[in-house]
Amino acid sequence: MKRLFFLTALCLALGSGLKRVTLTRHRSLRKTLRDRGQLSQFWKAHKLDMVQYSEDCSAFTAANEPLINYLDMEYFGQISIGTPPQNFTVVFDTGSSNLWVPSIYCTSKACTEHARFQPSRSSTYQPVGIPFSIQYGTGSLTGVIGSDQVTVEGLTVTNQQFAESVSEPGKTFLDAEFDGILGLAYPALAVDGVTPVFDNMMAQNLVELPMFSVYMSSNPDSSLGGELLFGGFDPSRFTGTLNWVPVTQQGYWQIQLDNVQVGGTVAFCKDSCQAIVDTGTSLLTGPTKDIKELQKYIGATPVDGEYAVECSNLNVMPDVTFTINGLPYTAHLPSLHPHGVQRRHGLLHQRLPGHGRRPSCWPPLDFG
Incomplete structure (x- = not known):
């Protein structure tokens, strides 16, 4: 094993x-295209309306690798x-x-x-x-x-x-x-x-x-992104005890997610659900309905084919916590400002929606 x-x-x-x-x-390809003002052209060229994209995923099958997966590597x-x-x-x-x-x-x-x-x-x-x-x-x-x-x-x-x-x-x-x-x-x-x-x-x-x-570095200003190590692990890269999480199905690195909390209250995945650990993207993904509801919690609105929030509102946004094998992992949104987010004209851009390499259509949410 x-x-x-x-x-x-x-x-x-x-x-x-x-x-x-x-x-x-x-820089990811998506960020490069956005900085050049070419991202909306990309959506049009590939006949993708990213605001409507998650509404109907029937065109994609398990053997179909949606092009946008590689935009965020x-x-x-x-x-x-x-x-x-x-x-x-x-x-x-x-x-x-x-x-x-x-x-x-x-x-x-x-x-x-x-x-x-x-x-x-x-x-x-x-x-x-x-x-x-x-x-x-x-x-x-x-x-x-x-x-x-x-x-x-x-x-x-x-x-x-x-x-x-x-x-x-x-x-x-x-x-x-x-x-x-x-x-x-x-x-x-x-x-x-x-x-x-x-x-x-x-x-x-x-x-x-x-x-x-x-190991993935959280410092966006450093070109040193981290390390991949074959044959073991480095205890200097973390504190506390490792949280061993069983793989539930051997295909993806698939695990059980206990729940997702918003502002300390369980909001999604209330009876547990399946999740995938994917180093090939910088995104968090989830079921379309839940991600759209989460966007409402944090006040995200459609802007230029993507979703964005006002940077001035970061301090009042709720924490989002993922519970895995009984342990909480919290994305504290205010701490992402000003170094951990991509801003343009006072907006923090969220990559919603989209489609991942998943058995069902799960749009991505990007905090970084």
């Missing part, structure tokens, strides 16, 4: 034989593929299971502006030839499966199958500050039945313990 440490955000790891991957924090790390190594910046994503990077055979601008894998330059590369495709609602990321050695901070996984993308949807990935995705979820989510990187690390006895842990 493999384990993911979950604490206030997620935890990290330390000890002999453990491997640390430094995570750097960059902010924490990236380095890996290499092949011999000699070819380097890539990837998102370590607990919400998916495949590894993919752009192929040299991909000629779209989204690919040519990023590092691309060249199989002919790797002496350890083996073609597999299985077609690979992830649907993104308005387009597909397509490619082919290959096999090579993948190195993550000194840990070299041999015969790792991964996807080489030859087509990426629209212009979405053009401004992204990552080249690809390294999925850390369970094999049940893997496209084409590919064994995930971490599962191969365990099978090849590369890690001391069958666990990994993640």
Whole structure:
């Protein structure tokens, strides 16, 4: 059994034989598009009305990967593929299971502006030839499966199958500050039945313990986003005792959420509900009806296709507390101001609604 440490955000790891991957924090693609005044153009180009988006999710299936998932990824790390190594910046994503990077055979601008894998330059590369495709609602990321050695901070996984993308949807990935995705979820989510990187690390006895842990810095002004550690955890990254939370279903890192409190009163998930720990997004998500009600609690209103609150009202906003395995984890909204939020014209922007990689339609809520 493999384990993911979950604490206030997620935890990290330390000890002999453990491997640390430094995570750097960059601006998310959504923030970049917003700063350029291009976010509303993005919604129109992809035929998405984000205020109405959560009203009808029937068009999306479990095999459908909505494009907006990648808009909010902010924490990236380095890996290499092949011999000699070819380097890539990837998102370590607990919400998916495949590894993919752009192929040299991909000629779209989204690919040519990023590092691309060249199989002919790797002496350890083996073609597999299985077609690979992830649907993104308005387009597909397509490619082919290959096999090579993948190195993550000194840990070299041999015969790792991964996807080489030859087509990426629209212009979405053009401004992204990552080249690809390294999925850390369970094999049940893997496209084409590919064994995930971490599962191969365990099978090849590369890690001391069958666990990994993640520390994410809360300092938005630092480019050092945190650390990912394979094989254990780092007790210096947290205080108190770890809250061990059972995985309820091995696909996503899925856990039971006891309840959600607003201002000290249980408002949602009153009889417990299921939740997913996802490092691939900066968002909190929940059922559409509940998130809309939560927006009313905090006074959020539609602005330019998103939701926003007046920064002057932060001090009177209620705390939002998530109870997990009997322990409370509180988002104290006033403490986010002025460093932890994105403001424009005196507004704090909330990313509602949207659709996540979930069995049902859950719009995101972003406090950061």
